[in-house]
Amino acid sequence: MxxxxxxxxxxxxxxxxxxxxxxxxxxSRGGGETEQSAAASAVAPSAASSGSAALNSxxxxxxxxxxxxxxxxxxxxxxxxxxSPFEPSGTAAGSGIVIDDQGTILTNYHVVADATNLExxxxxxxxxxxxxxxxxxxxxxxxxxxxxxxQKLTSAPLGDSDAIxxxxxxxxxxxxxxxxxxxxxxxxxxxxRTFSExxxxxxxxxxxxxxxxxxxxxxxxxxxxxxxEVIGINTALENPTGQDVNVGIAFxxxxxxxxxxxxxxxxxxxxxxPWLGIxxxxxxxxxxxxxxxxxxxxxxxxxxxxxxxxxxxxLQGAFSSESQAQRSGxxxxxxxxxxxxxxxxxxxxxxxxxxxxxxxxxxxxxVTLKVNRGGQEMTLDATLAEWPG
Numbered sequence: 208m209x210x211x212x213x214x215x216x217x218x219x220x221x222x223x224x225x226x227x228x229x230x231x232x233x234x235s236r237g238g239g240e241t242e243q244s245a246a247a248s249a250v251a252p253s254a255a256s257s258g259s260a261a262l263n264s265x266x267x268x269x270x271x272x273x274x275x276x277x278x279x280x281x282x283x284x285x286x287x288x289x290x291s292p293f294e295p296s297g298t299a300a301g302s303g304i305v306i307d308d309q310g311t312i313l314t315n316y317h318v319v320a321d322a323t324n325l326e327x328x329x330x331x332x333x334x335x336x337x338x339x340x341x342x343x344x345x346x347x348x349x350x351x352x353x354x355x356x357x358q359k360l361t362s363a364p365l366g367d368s369d370a371i372x373x374x375x376x377x378x379x380x381x382x383x384x385x386x387x388x389x390x391x392x393x394x395x396x397x398x399x400r401t402f403s404e405x406x407x408x409x410x411x412x413x414x415x416x417x418x419x420x421x422x423x424x425x426x427x428x429x430x431x432x433x434x435x436e437v438i439g440i441n442t443a444l445e446n447p448t449g450q451d452v453n454v455g456i457a458f459x460x461x462x463x464x465x466x467x468x469x470x471x472x473x474x475x476x477x478x479x480x481p482w483l484g485i486x487x488x489x490x491x492x493x494x495x496x497x498x499x500x501x502x503x504x505x506x507x508x509x510x511x512x513x514x515x516x517x518x519x520x521x522l523q524g525a526f527s528s529e530s531q532a533q534r535s536g537x538x539x540x541x542x543x544x545x546x547x548x549x550x551x552x553x554x555x556x557x558x559x560x561x562x563x564x565x566x567x568x569x570x571x572x573x574v575t576l577k578v579n580r581g582g583q584e585m586t587l588d589a590t591l592a593e594w595p596g
Contacts, residue, residue: 279362483517
């Protein structure tokens, strides 16, 4: 899908994108910035037209949205201690979103990770010390809080990211390259994007893709719809050149993803996510024909991670290890299980399996998998673990 992703931070890039990796399972194919020393059906034309008219009638101007929401966007400066006497401390900068009048701020986890000190700068240039309250590293989210005794804060309204459509106008507010309060405009370029920072890391699913210009320093800032509601947290951008430059393809964590974690993070918790521990491919008619499979859809298991719930449940992959899959070019020759249902729900792809686990299950839950192995159906029970690392 994507080749390289630049996590939006002030001075450095983070890792490359692993294409089509999904929660708890991985689909196979056939920032922090640091400054040393200092993220269906067809619609009838009349219905589409009326929907568009309703959207336009409820939209605000970019200037009005900026005036209302810019005070709710803050700059976050974090200080990291060097990990050894030979490694100097550094600073990193990103953005954040005030979400209530108690000083609660939503941002990216990578903006505040490993910080020994956090300072928040508001739109009126006042500053305050902040502390991390709770985190969701798997979705690159964090909640920090400042002491706002006697202060009146502007908070941003949170929208519904499930309601957005490709082509909808969006705005981004943040502090790219330390240029505070910068507004950029674009559209929703795509929805449902999935990526990971590297092999074996938990992917973030359902990302919003936009062409609104975001750059290092925009991390943690809001992606806003035309009604002035936050629909995403700007997190990463496509960077095939490896250079510190906007190329018009950016990604935001959906606000509905953040909403699911908010109560846990505000309670001071680190949010965990369920892990099955497989890599897989979608079964297509072509793959079924090539591998002589007896089913035409499902999640074909290519690799089962060592020590994972999948291995303990007895799932079998086409390859004995990830390294063997990489050496073969991830082109299976057969022998892997096909997962066709989970807890009685039929699935037709790896993504459907992952979506079910992520939205319906928690760490420690047991799932029942219906598996086709060599033309024979069987059921296996797996107790989900927490994503490692």
